[in-house]
Amino acid sequence: MLLTDLRIETLPDLLMMSRLYKVSAALNAAAKLDIFTVLSHYPEGATLQQLSEEVGLCREPRFRGGMDLLDLLVSVACLERSGEGSETRYRNAPVAEQYLVRGRPQYAGGILCLNSDRSFPMFGYLTHALQHGEMPPEAFQRVPDIHTTFGSDVAAAEFFAEGMTGASLGNFTMLADRFPFTRFTSLGDLGGSVGCLACCVAARHPHMAAVTYDLPAVHGAAERYVRKQGCEGKVQVRDYDFFSPDPVPGRHDVLTYGMVLHDWGIDKKMLLMRKAFNALPPGGALIAIDHLVDDERRHSAVQLGMSLTMLLEFGRENAFDYTFKDFRDWALQVGFAYVELIELAGTTKAAVAYK
Numbered sequence: 001m002l003l004t005d006l007r008i009e010t011l012p013d014l015l016m017m018s019r020l021y022k023v024s025a026a027l028n029a030a031a032k033l034d035i036f037t038v039l040s041h042y043p044e045g046a047t048l049q050q051l052s053e054e055v056g057l058c059r060e061p062r063f064r065g066g067m068d069l070l071d072l073l074v075s076v077a078c079l080e081r082s083g084e085g086s087e088t089r090y091r092n093a094p095v096a097e098q099y100l101v102r103g104r105p106q107y108a109g110g111i112l113c114l115n116s117d118r119s120f121p122m123f124g125y126l127t128h129a130l131q132h133g134e135m136p137p138e139a140f141q142r143v144p145d146i147h148t149t150f151g152s153d154v155a156a157a158e159f160f161a162e163g164m165t166g167a168s169l170g171n172f173t174m175l176a177d178r179f180p181f182t183r184f185t186s187l188g189d190l191g192g193s194v195g196c197l198a199c200c201v202a203a204r205h206p207h208m209a210a211v212t213y214d215l216p217a218v219h220g221a222a223e224r225y226v227r228k229q230g231c232e233g234k235v236q237v238r239d240y241d242f243f244s245p246d247p248v249p250g251r252h253d254v255l256t257y258g259m260v261l262h263d264w265g266i267d268k269k270m271l272l273m274r275k276a277f278n279a280l281p282p283g284g285a286l287i288a289i290d291h292l293v294d295d296e297r298r299h300s301a302v303q304l305g306m307s308l309t310m311l312l313e314f315g316r317e318n319a320f321d322y323t324f325k326d327f328r329d330w331a332l333q334v335g336f337a338y339v340e341l342i343e344l345a346g347t348t349k350a351a352v353a354y355k
Contacts, residue, residue: 006301025120026072031112033057035070036078036092036100045082045089107166114163118143122312134315146313158221161193165225168259171289171344172197176204178342179287179350181254185209188252190242190276191260193218194225195235197289202234211250213240242272248279255280256287262310265318273334273353280355286336288327292349295325302347327351 008014030036033055039046048066052059057066070090073079078096083089092101099108121142125135135143144156181187181201185208189198192212202210212222212235222237229235240249248255255276261269276286293300293307303321310319328339331353342350 021120023072023076025116026069027076027078028112028116028120030069030073030078031100031109032116034102035073036096036109037102039079039090039092040097040101042089042091045080045091047086047089049086051090106169108169110159110162110166111164112166114160114166118160118163119309119312122309125312126308129311129315135312158194158218161218161221164193164259165196168289169196169200171348171350172200172258173204174344175287175289175342175350176200178344179285179352181205181208184253184285186250186252187211187254187256188213188248188250188279189256189258190240190248190272191257192222193258194222195229195231195237196225197256197258198235199226199229199231202231203229206234210234211236211238211252213238213242213249215239215241242275243268248275251281252279253281253284254287255284256289258289260290261288262290262306262321263314263317263319265314265320268317269322270330270334273330277334277336277353277355282355284355286331286353286355288351288353289344289348290351291321291347292327292341292351293321293323295323297323300347324349324351327353 006017008017035051035055038051038054042050046054048070049059051057051070052066070079071081073096074081074090077093078100079090080093081088081090098104099106100112101107102109122135122139125139129135175197182205187198187201187208187210189195189210189212192198192214195212198210198212201208210231212226214222216239219237219239226232226235226237238249240246242248257272257276261272264272273286280286291303291306293303297304307319307321310321313319324339324341328351331339331351334353336353336355339351339353342352344350
């Protein structure tokens with residue numbers, strides 16, 4: 001199990017930390033090549049040659065990259081291996097079979113593909129962003145601007161949304177179990193992407209009316225996702241820009257921001273908090289799901305890495321990941337009565353403010 005409290009105490013620790021990007025890049029590349037989906041069709045395992053033919057790996061006689069990639073995946077327990085020589089066979093380990101096979105209910109490979117194509121290239125510009133406050137203009141030749149992605153590029157928006165669904169499904173499912181939705185009647189998920197959170201809640205709590213709100217670029221993907229989850233008639237898909245002057249549509253007693261607040265600087269964070277407060281009835285709840293930084297900012301390497309991702313994505317917006325103390329202060333300033341924290345998976349938590 002990976003520890004969330006990453007510490008460097010010795011020279012080997014230092015060197016290991018610096019080199020771990022190679023392992024994550026290889027894992028992301030395997031997901032992008034759909035190796036795990038292909039292997040799901042080979043219950044007895046596939047040979048390197050079979051896999052190379054199916055996913056398009058180089059097949060030159062002296063090429064060793066394919067074997068190195070597969071054995072790296074064995075080393076991190078995503079694949080299992082049996083046999084020797086040309087008869088060596090690879091099959092998915094249980095974790096890969098559950099989470100990395102495209103089309104499976106718990107498929108999370110989209111976030112690995114997104115990391116491969118978007119996050120990893122962006123971090124090549126981190127030094128520049130730290131010195132100048134944003135990535136250089138040429139960076140957007142490799143990585144599409146996030147505003148363009150959701151403004152007009154439907155294909156890019158759907159790719160991004162699939163990645164976020166993979167990253168969030170487990171946490172949204174856990175939230176549906178841990179938050180007392182039985183006390184409420186209507187959910188509005190603001191910035192809901194393809195509707196993953198709304199579907200998780202509607203499936204677990206059939207009495208809840210649920211609406212997922214986002215920009216038109218992901219509307220079609222959201223309708224397909226809701227239909228695939230069997231939530232037609234339970235979850236509505238509506239277009240809504242939460243930065244528009246229009247109030248939040250509908251009458252919801254629960255509003256959610258799933259991986260949304262960390263996208264923005266303090267002014268827009270406060271605007272979104274106020275907008276939710278104004279839309280909720282007395283007794284209503286705002287839930288913000290993010291990678292919350294610990295209050296002392298001493299044990300949050302992954303969360304602060306996510307915060308640096310926000311720097312790369314949004315530049316001079318000055319977006320950042322935040323602590324629960326930050327959230328509590330903002331909530332009380334806006335007018336919420338009290339707050340609570342719900343633990344989810346890993347570094348993800350749900351900060352709840354009650355009106």
